[in-house]
Amino acid sequence: MRAPEFFRGMRQVAVQELLVNLKSLRLIIMALVSALVIVGGAYGFSGLGSGGGFPGGLPPVVVWPHAAYNATGSHVAVVWVSDPFGGPQAGRTVDLEALGPNGTVPLAKIATDGNGFVRHDVGGTDVIAATVTVGSFQTGTTISFPPQPQNFTYDIIQGDLDRDGSDDEMAIHVVNVSGDVVPAQIAVNGTSVGSTDAHGYLQFDLPRGDSIVNVTVAGETQTFPATVRGGSGGPTFASGPDTVLIIIAALSGFIVSLFGVVLSFDAVSKERVQGTMDLLLSRPASRSGILLGKFLGAFAAVALPVTLVNLAGIGVIAAVSGKSPTGSFAAAFLGLSLLLIATYVLLQLSLSTIAKTSGTAILFGVLAWLLFNLLYPIITFVIGAALFANDPAGYFHFSLVSGLGSPTQVYFLLIGLAAPQSLAGSGGTAVDPILPEAAAVAWIVLLLLLALWTFHKRGPE
């Protein structure tokens, strides 16, 4: 079936453009640079800070100590090994040592069972040290046996378990006096937050400020205080995966727009320089079909590696920080990157049609990128600062509106809007979304019309 006249030749040109670009050296170089910046950035920023009570990030394993007793009153050291989120770690070696006035005495090295537990009778020893080593990471704890056994014991950790930039999560582990898992009800400030699971674990949120936590097992309740510090400011730098993704998206805005420029700056002019333009135009294809084919081919050639790199970046953020970014935000990041690519490729198609030589085409490409990514933001900043020196609100609105004049700025505004509400302050959540959304559509439509018009007028000349 023949395509309508407007689109005639589009598919053929698009396939050719894509294949030629995929095999080009510049695509490989730009894909590597993008991967370096986006995946490397994701790794670097995800690893920074965070973890709250765990400097350097959350630990790979947590050791939960309990003092238990057997029927004869002998001391039983109970150690549960899990990841910070309550996943039992089977087969981890726990090194038990007796701590006494004469120093440490090795007792046993025992592997955790299928549920992550080690239960070891230590006779009358009062203080036991338990250590677990995972690669280069080592964690240890002590178990003290009080003279008066308690019906159940608990251990807690507090930190940024959901990687949202604040240490407002707590995890608890509860066993009874025999060292067995028993259901425990947990309440914070009198409100139930759930029961421990089959391994004795529960993770729950704490409100800011001071709280009272109640642990109830078989009608008996123990109470302890908890505090969440930190205040009303935004998230800490590079803490949650969403925050890392915002940083990555900002870096990606510059790299992806450059990628678009590098691959499409001579999409039209090279046909002319190579001398293949006349042969192409004499084929049964419409000018609009040829131009749209050029666009689709160059767009796909950039979009494929960029999407792969972006997905890898999101994967690295999830792997390093232990939590995936918000799904809708990650999807918006992927989609907005494509929008940015489309904008810059269309812009380059117009410029490439006007450029008579390869040199001019390169110059136009570099200038266009510098204009929208560097010069325009600087110029609007200077103008804004001069006009609204004593009017922060006025400046804020000016910068939002002036930002619509650069596709990269529009992308940044849309990324800010797509970011989860909890990150208010790092994005522009005060912006009316309709403005940047309309601007994004307007940029695409205008640049498409401009590219079609210039190619129609200037294509062969």
Next chain:
Amino acid sequence: MIEVEGLTKVYGGSHGARALDGVTFSVPEKSIFGFLGPNGAGKTTTIRILATVLQPTEGTIRIDGHDLGEDPLAVKENLGLMPDEVLFYPTLTGLQQLLYYASFYGIRRADARKRGKELLEQFGLGDEMAKKVKAYSHGMKKRLALAQCLLHDPHVLIMDEPANGLDPGGMRYFRDLIRWLNGQGKTIFLSSHMLYEVEQLCERVGIIDHGHIVAVDTIADLSARLTAGAPTVLRVSAAGVTDDGIRAVAAIPGVTNVERTPLGVDVTAKAGSDVSGEVSRALVMAGAALRELKAEQRSLEDLFLALTKGGGA
């Protein structure tokens, strides 16, 4: 059949340079039409418009009954262009170029591959079809250019300087090929600087100068038209021509001028007078040894120079 009427092309706005001005000619079906003109006369502009690459400012073109302005795609389906500069995508092989171009005509890939291979083999590129075009010589690129314009078996071929830059063997190859293609029923529009080539191939020619068509006719009629009313020149090759002989020839009625040449003499007579018998008799009587005597034929080159006022080709 190609019919061009009132073709005008103005570059750079309504006050820009007029590359073509009211160009009108027609090329009968299944003929070879020679298109001549000095550099910058408008040949390439005409060809690019015919090949649908450029759009005319004014005028109509009908190719095989389709109006180029109204139905360019139908025209393109049946048109093969062989441009002067034969340049291809440097990183594609010869066969890949053909497959790419074939895809625009809706030719199935397997058929395009078969057809492409056949053409490349026919034009002596069978061993080179898997090589990238950047490794091709000029002559090989010319052959590839010919293959690409025949891929879809078009009725009309537009050829811009097909033999340009080829060695004598290559020129003859192309000349024979163009004759063969014409024999296959193709209408061929041939632009060439090589007047000898045009003379050999074309029955009709069009001559363009400064964007205007100055003549469209058969070579014989053009020659007759230009020589009508012009004096006849006899070129005489003879040894031992004496001054007496020259005086005797000059005395023949109708002779207006006699001039010595390294080979003998040139005799100019009034238009329409046949003085060859009297000239040869007079020279022999004066003791000269006559080798050859022939009336000068106006060559295409002379016609061209006369019509374009000596301009540039």
